[in-house]
Amino acid sequence: MSEKTIQVNLSPERKPKPESNQLGFGKIFTDHMFVMDYTEGKGWHDPRVVPYQPLTLDPASMIFHYGQTVFEGLKAYLTNDNRILLFRPERNMQRLNRSNDRLCIPNIDEELALEALKKLILVDKEWIPTAEGTSLYIRPFIIATEPFLGVHASNSYQFIIILSPVGSYYKEGIQPVKILVESDYVRAVAGGTGEAKTAGNYASSLKAQEVASQKEYSQVLWLDGLEKKYIEEVGSMNVFFKIDGEVVTPALNGSILEGVTRNSVIHLLKHWGVPVSERKISMQEVYDAYKAGKLEEAFGTGTAAVISPVGEFFWKDEKLVINEGKTGEISKRLYQTITGIQNGTEQDPFDWVVEVHQEAVAK
Amino acid sequence: MSEKTIQVNLSPERKPKPESNQLGFGKIFTDHMFVMDYTEGKGWHDPRVVPYQPLTLDPASMIFHYGQTVFEGLKAYLTNDNRILLFRPERNMQRLNRSNDRLCIPNIDEELALEALKKLILVDKEWIPTAEGTSLYIRPFIIATEPFLGVHASNSYQFIIILSPVGSYYKEGIQPVKILVESDYVRAVAGGTGEAKTAGNYASSLKAQEVASQKEYSQVLWLDGLEKKYIEEVGSMNVFFKIDGEVVTPALNGSILEGVTRNSVIHLLKHWGVPVSERKISMQEVYDAYKAGKLEEAFGTGTAAVISPVGEFFWKDEKLVINEGKTGEISKRLYQTITGIQNGTEQDPFDWVVEVHQEAVAK
Numbered sequence: 001m002s003e004k005t006i007q008v009n010l011s012p013e014r015k016p017k018p019e020s021n022q023l024g025f026g027k028i029f030t031d032h033m034f035v036m037d038y039t040e041g042k043g044w045h046d047p048r049v050v051p052y053q054p055l056t057l058d059p060a061s062m063i064f065h066y067g068q069t070v071f072e073g074l075k076a077y078l079t080n081d082n083r084i085l086l087f088r089p090e091r092n093m094q095r096l097n098r099s100n101d102r103l104c105i106p107n108i109d110e111e112l113a114l115e116a117l118k119k120l121i122l123v124d125k126e127w128i129p130t131a132e133g134t135s136l137y138i139r140p141f142i143i144a145t146e147p148f149l150g151v152h153a154s155n156s157y158q159f160i161i162i163l164s165p166v167g168s169y170y171k172e173g174i175q176p177v178k179i180l181v182e183s184d185y186v187r188a189v190a191g192g193t194g195e196a197k198t199a200g201n202y203a204s205s206l207k208a209q210e211v212a213s214q215k216e217y218s219q220v221l222w223l224d225g226l227e228k229k230y231i232e233e234v235g236s237m238n239v240f241f242k243i244d245g246e247v248v249t250p251a252l253n254g255s256i257l258e259g260v261t262r263n264s265v266i267h268l269l270k271h272w273g274v275p276v277s278e279r280k281i282s283m284q285e286v287y288d289a290y291k292a293g294k295l296e297e298a299f300g301t302g303t304a305a306v307i308s309p310v311g312e313f314f315w316k317d318e319k320l321v322i323n324e325g326k327t328g329e330i331s332k333r334l335y336q337t338i339t340g341i342q343n344g345t346e347q348d349p350f351d352w353v354v355e356v357h358q359e360a361v362a363k
Numbered sequence: 364m365s366e367k368t369i370q371v372n373l374s375p376e377r378k379p380k381p382e383s384n385q386l387g388f389g390k391i392f393t394d395h396m397f398v399m400d401y402t403e404g405k406g407w408h409d410p411r412v413v414p415y416q417p418l419t420l421d422p423a424s425m426i427f428h429y430g431q432t433v434f435e436g437l438k439a440y441l442t443n444d445n446r447i448l449l450f451r452p453e454r455n456m457q458r459l460n461r462s463n464d465r466l467c468i469p470n471i472d473e474e475l476a477l478e479a480l481k482k483l484i485l486v487d488k489e490w491i492p493t494a495e496g497t498s499l500y501i502r503p504f505i506i507a508t509e510p511f512l513g514v515h516a517s518n519s520y521q522f523i524i525i526l527s528p529v530g531s532y533y534k535e536g537i538q539p540v541k542i543l544v545e546s547d548y549v550r551a552v553a554g555g556t557g558e559a560k561t562a563g564n565y566a567s568s569l570k571a572q573e574v575a576s577q578k579e580y581s582q583v584l585w586l587d588g589l590e591k592k593y594i595e596e597v598g599s600m601n602v603f604f605k606i607d608g609e610v611v612t613p614a615l616n617g618s619i620l621e622g623v624t625r626n627s628v629i630h631l632l633k634h635w636g637v638p639v640s641e642r643k644i645s646m647q648e649v650y651d652a653y654k655a656g657k658l659e660e661a662f663g664t665g666t667a668a669v670i671s672p673v674g675e676f677f678w679k680d681e682k683l684v685i686n687e688g689k690t691g692e693i694s695k696r697l698y699q700t701i702t703g704i705q706n707g708t709e710q711d712p713f714d715w716v717v718e719v720h721q722e723a724v725a726k
Contacts, residue, residue: 052422055419055424055427071428104570139428147390147392150389151598188555189588191591198566203431207465207467226552
């Protein structure tokens with residue numbers, strides 16, 4: 001048997017499955033998980049699907065001290081005709097390896113990881129929720145496990161995939177959010193880890209998020225770390241503005257995460273003939289467009305919400321109410337098209353979805 | 364019995380203790396650890412000394428995904444007359460709480476933490492090595508344990524202290540290191556987490572460290588993230604330069620860690636009447652001083668090495684060899700004085716050391 005054969009060890013017990021209105025996001029986990037080990041000299045080995053279980057790690061494991069870790073997030077959807085679909089999963093695996101490079105973590109075999117993900121989903125396929133807007137959230141992540149208190153790259157790792165059935169992000173239809181433009185805290189800077197999907201980026205964002213919540217804003221809009229002028233991301237999403245008929249999003253610059261939804265939105269807009277550009281854009285430019293009545297829409301893009309329209313920005317003591325606080329036309333069309341492609345109810349002109357074929361799960 | 368009483372559960376087994384020449388740094392751990400839990404509503408509770416054991420954590424625990432964690436590092440020393448000394452431990456606990464604030468982690472009771480640390484050391488006092496230059500390294504850390512895949516502050520945490528007997532940092536006496544001035548990667552920026560002792564700062568430093576190692580430099584010197592002109596830190600140490608008789612160190616600016624050794628060095632230099640200033644200092648200024656023959660010494664300060672003299676900087680394709688690559692007078696004097704105060708062989712004019720009194724360890 002090859003080192004690369006994924007072993008499957010089924011759980012003797014099955015947890016009760018929640019009702020679709022009990023799902024929430026990222027709180028409930030399925031019966032199984034995927035695990036693969038890395039040790040120096042031996043490489044990645046022993047890929048296996050095992051019962052969902054706690055990780056048992058030495059308290060000196062480097063993940064607890066030096067944050068050497070990366071993760072991904074994607075979703076599986078069940079179609080009306082009972083097919084399981086993934087949305088551009090190969091891009092998540094490619095990005096996982098780009099994050100690995102930045103964090104000095106050994107690359108994974110992207111094909112094997114994708115196979116592992118499919119096998120795990122098939123084992124837990126009864127956990128994929130079926131109500132509208134629900135899906136199975138997939139969280140691949142890698143952690144440094146060497147028990148050593150010194151700052152260097154770990155000599156051992158675990159690659160793990162866990163699954164969480166998640167509810168509709170919008171309980172009552174797509175809803176615009178209110179965003180605080182952040183002027184004190186910084187998420188990332190060129191030369192840092194902003195374009196990698198790694199824990200530290202999220203840890204550093206908590207404080208700003210807390211301050212925004214106290215002011216009753218649901219997320220923050222991050223400006224660049226150097227001049228605090230140029231727009232980077234919103235919360236943990238990429239951000240788009242429709243100004244005078246053109247859709248603009250910040251160009252990738254080394255500190256912005258390259259979102260899969262971001263890329264899909266750009267593709268779709270081009271396909272539709274909507275002008276779209278990736279470029280540097282300042283908050284002042286957005287403000288000026290607003291004042292001139294030309295800021296038509298703003299929205300965030302990410303795996304969790306897909307499209308998150310922005311109804312209001314708060315910047316320098318001023319409220320910028322966009323499109324009367326309502327969801328714009330482009331936001332709506334993008335949301336319907338992308339979620340439709342994801343759940344199999346819309347045409348998939350770019351071959352984005354990947355079907356998880358339900359033949360023989362290995363014993 | 365109070366919620367704050369530290370319970371002690373002794374290990375039935377004791378591991379063999381290593382020879383002093385086998386110690387290394389951060390690889391060997393003692394027989395016990397301290398653990399305390401936090402749950403929302405209940406606060407910090409159940410402080411306990413338990414046998415050293417693996418942590419058992421749900422794979423969805425937030426520490427593995429969003430890096431909400433802080434740590435500290437300090438040492439205990441055994442004196443020739445068998446007393447156990449700590450060096451300014453209250454500053455580590457104060458800094459731990461400052462880091463907690465930045466990372467949205469609930470503050471700990473600093474007195475209780477210090478008591479816990481002392482109790483743990485007394486339980487494992489036979490692990491304090493006695494050979495010259497050796498000590499017991501102490502690693503307090505806090506991790507977010509809520510099993511939840513969403514970016515918010517965790518509702519549960521563990522505060523843990525582990526101990527590691529460590530060897531002399533310098534096997535053959537204090538030795539100057541060679542440092543690469545980093546021009547591509549950035550450690551931290553104002554508004555980020557640079558002044559907090561949190562995992563993500565160390566994760567982001569690994570790549571630059573890897574590049575430096577390939578060029579046979581042992582550490583990197585970090586410049587500011589904005590202009591890449593001003594000096595911040597060296598490796599995971601603070602840095603000092605002696606220029607034309609004056610000792611200069613970068614002023615605390617929000618992205619530099621406030622080192623306990625840094626603070627102690629400044630105190631000692633002032634006490635000795637050596638001119639010392641905390642201010643913004645550019646790499647160009649260091650270079651110009653070098654060219655003018657006025658760069659007399661450079662050294663890093665940190666808990667692990669105490670004082671780490673710099674024998675060479677590499678910047679813009681040029682080697683700056685300092686003091687003929689030898690340890691300077693101030694570096695030597697600081698090293699001898701601070702390590703002497705720490706191990707009880709030198710006068711302690713500032714009441715820096717705290718003795719761990721060996722009366723009654725609770726059952």
